[in-house]
Amino acid sequence: MGGRLQGKVAVITGAASGIGRGTAELFVREGAKVIGGDLQDDKGARMTEELGDAFHYTRCDVTDEAAVKAIVDLAVSRWGRIDILFNNAGTGGAMETAETVTAEGFDAVMHLHIRAALFGIKHAVPHMKAAGGGSIISTASVAGLQNGFGPILYSIAKAGIIQMTKLAAAQLGPFSIRVNAICPGLIATPIFATSIGMARQVADTTVEAISKAGGGSQPIPRSGLPADIAEAALYLAGDGSTFVNGHALVVDGGITVGPTGLAQMSTFAPIMQAMGIDLSALDALQQGVAP
Numbered sequence: 353m354g355g356r357l358q359g360k361v362a363v364i365t366g367a368a369s370g371i372g373r374g375t376a377e378l379f380v381r382e383g384a385k386v387i388g389g390d391l392q393d394d395k396g397a398r399m400t401e402e403l404g405d406a407f408h409y410t411r412c413d414v415t416d417e418a419a420v421k422a423i424v425d426l427a428v429s430r431w432g433r434i435d436i437l438f439n440n441a442g443t444g445g446a447m448e449t450a451e452t453v454t455a456e457g458f459d460a461v462m463h464l465h466i467r468a469a470l471f472g473i474k475h476a477v478p479h480m481k482a483a484g485g486g487s488i489i490s491t492a493s494v495a496g497l498q499n500g501f502g503p504i505l506y507s508i509a510k511a512g513i514i515q516m517t518k519l520a521a522a523q524l525g526p527f528s529i530r531v532n533a534i535c536p537g538l539i540a541t542p543i544f545a546t547s548i549g550m551a552r553q554v555a556d557t558t559v560e561a562i563s564k565a566g567g568g569s570q571p572i573p574r575s576g577l578p579a580d581i582a583e584a585a586l587y588l589a590g591d592g593s594t595f596v597n598g599h600a601l602v603v604d605g606g607i608t609v610g611p612t613g614l615a616q617m618s619t620f621a622p623i624m625q626a627m628g629i630d631l632s633a634l635d636a637l638q639q640g641v642a643p
């Protein structure tokens with residue numbers, strides 16, 4: 353039986369870890385041929401061994417326009433087409449604030465996230481137009497939607513990806529090329545550790561602990577996993593979403609809905625205390641326990 357991406361060819365950047373890796377694995381299981389690009393050549397080579405002939409790793413620094421063009425062209429020269437581009441490579445770092453921001457820091461973050469994704473679109477579009485359509489997906493973030501999920505530069509970049517998605521969707525829709533974004537919430541990957549300067553090898557060892565600990569961060573009581581984002585990417589990549597264009601799909605277990613439980617209580621605590629209300633009784637009520 354054919355998978356949901358049978359016969360399709362995809363390019364995924366940032367494919368050697370986390371969300372990109374999870375998506376490459378799912379796309380291959382669903383019948384796609386996948387070119388994965390990244391900077392982590394050792395992991396890419398291992399993925400090629402594990403995933404077999406339907407996966408091909410190539411080094412691709414997405415900040416290098418020539419490398420972005422090359423990975424797109426490789427899909428066409430190797431497998432005759434590119435149906436899906438997943439602009440996913442990224443890092444969390446750049447902790448500058450509005451007061452400490454530098455030109456170098458600003459340019460690096462915008463380059464890695466926005467410019468790289470836009471140039472991915474630029475180079476995929478001629479092939480997709482010639483073939484009569486395609487699906488382009490970029491990884492944005494809940495940090496691009498609201499405050500509190502990332503440093504300022506990262507958040508600006510992810511907001512830029514969401515807006516870029518809408519503008520490109522309007523331009524490319526007439527050619528049946530759909531452009532969408534995914535806004536992950538907190539997903540258990542090494543990105544949190546690398547963001548605070550941990551070496552990649554150490555960062556990789558943090559994922560299991562994060563996936564066990566992340567259940568309390570959002571209304572859904574488990575951690576977000578790369579597979580959750582991969583499923584969203586599969587939907588946007590496949591033929592079940594051919595009328596979905598310019599959309600930023602939030603996959604966050606409800607974290608952007610707002611504070612829950614005790615966090616919500618703490619927001620109202622000063623007001624309740626000012627009214628002389630016993631907070632423990634209120635908390636018990638909220639948990640459904642009779643005071």
Ligand SMILES: NC(=O)c1ccc[n+]([C@@H]2O[C@H](COP(=O)([O-])OP(=O)(O)OC[C@H]3O[C@@H](n4cnc5c(N)ncnc54)[C@H](O)[C@@H]3O)[C@@H](O)[C@H]2O)c1
Nearest residue numbers: 366369370371390413414440441442493536538539541543
């Ligand atoms: N994990 C989360 O909670 C989360 C939430 C929202 C958005 N995101 C976004 O998801 C995407 C994937 O991140 P992840 O969480 O899987 O992290 P990850 O560190 O597991 O994977 C990111 C991959 O991108 C690669 N990469 C970095 N710079 C690159 C470059 N210049 N060229 C090519 N590859 C490069 C890294 O080597 C790594 O393999 C990123 O864009 C990130 O901003 C992650």
